[in-house]
Amino acid sequence: MWLDELADDAVDPARKVPLHAQLSAVVRSRITDGSLPAGSMLPTEAELTEKFGISRSVVRQALLALTGEGLVLRGRGRGSVVAPPGEHHRLVQRMSGLSTQLDEVTTEVLSLSPERDALAESTLGVRDVVALHRLRSAAGSPIALIHTWLPSALALSPEELTNASLHSLLRRKHGISIVTGRRQVRAVAASPSQAESLRVAAGSPLLLLEGTSFDAAGLPVEMFRTWHRADRVVFDLDVVKGDTAESSTTTGSPQPHSGTTSNLGVADRARALARDLQALADDLGSHAPVVGPGD
Template sequence: MPVDRSDPRPLHAQVADALRAEIRDRSIPPGDALPSEAALRERFGVSRSVVRQALATLEDDGTVRRTRGRAPVAAVPTEHHRLVQRVTGLFDQFSAEGLSLRTAVLSLERTRGGPPSAVHHLVTEDLLRLERVRSVDDEALSYVRTWLPAGRFADLDSAMLANASLHRLMETRFDAVPSSGRRQIRAVPADPRIARELGVSDGVPLLLLEGGTFDQDGLPLEWFESWHRSDRVVFDIEADGAADQIRIAPGPSLAVAPSPEGPQEAASEAPAPHSGLDRAAALAAELRTELDRLRAGS
């Protein structure tokens, strides 16, 4: 499809944006060669110099790789993996892998009330709302909004949280050890504010991980919503045939503290035994379907 000459963007920027979108949604898979300059000139109805400028832009921002004498290829993106079942946060998981995760605190304020899920889980409307952006190598990976019981964390301040782990602070400063909780994952479109902070376009698919955490005594500790770039973060799921770890559609019990019976109660609610690997595959397929739906509508 030719470029739109009524568009205020330069022609080379339009070509670069179109190719970048195809690489991000894997219409051009990682490692595959881009069409030839002649094919791009014909497709977009532009000159060779415009095509070359567009390709130079894509090379500069790391979207493509070029080697002398060869066609440019779609770069293989760096992916960061996160285990969903672990209570430990992103900071601790990345630190264990030798990655340096930076945290920018956008806001920390006391508020009366919050989303129903947070109020229900924390059993109070006197809350702290904490908003942060997590980055690796100066590239934003996730936007995190955390709700905390204000009375319990009244002494928390932004300076404590700069490039630090909230869970570690809970343990060392507030004698609260994150010990259990429930999580769910959904594919959602990026709203303008989150898109801006993550450096992506409005409406692109993000992976939203949300849930509540309890401390060592079973008391509610936090409720969080964490939006991750779907082109940079991969959620890993531990599949164990001996344990029913994956639930495709968590019910309203998501924000309810675990029963003292623990595994016995979970086992009584579980359907007929299935392979943990099958359940993980089903969840992955569901997420892929939702991402495809959002991409088709963007």
């Protein structure tokens, strides 16, 4: 049994970390690394108490935390078992965001206020920006924390943004369509405040998606950072075969390929257009930045 393989001081009162947090971290690591697959029975409260020399109340607090994270299922008379994975898949190269890609998504506006941020001001090309902080949840569980910077002139309200898509609101209210952008993805550790909002332990792995979005005129509309729970959200990518086609743009806006079809018949024109579109798709697949949702 995996419990027997652990050192007795894996949960140590001498450490500054609370005992329940130490125990939940031990079990969590075994679940996330695959040592405890879905459906695995966890040790009983009595076994955990005896193994680490801690009180049963500490054990219960640790198991409740894991239950709240969706990692463990508990039931009277059946003990604790590892929960099936509750993954949400997100296509990061699509413009649509979590609010349109997932079912049962809710959006809570944590704050919306003016904020001085040199990077956001420089990126958006305006002096007055507002910072929009939101929490996205799926099936009642938080999955993403979003910080977005927007020009103050857009004049959005928390009421409009609650349980709504920012991109849809911009299109409906201001006629602004987000058509392209640059995105970066990196793995980061949850800060204490992020951990509290996302209901994970501080230091837990998060997937950070950050970038800037542009409208049809190539003007920047938003700068954002979104922290996703790595145990709940999976980033999917559609991969296409690249070729030697040269990149013709640095802004993400597609440029037409050269070629004259004015003297061709309708069928020949269609075939030429298909070739141009395929070349452009291959070009974008091998050179263009990932365009993902920031709303």
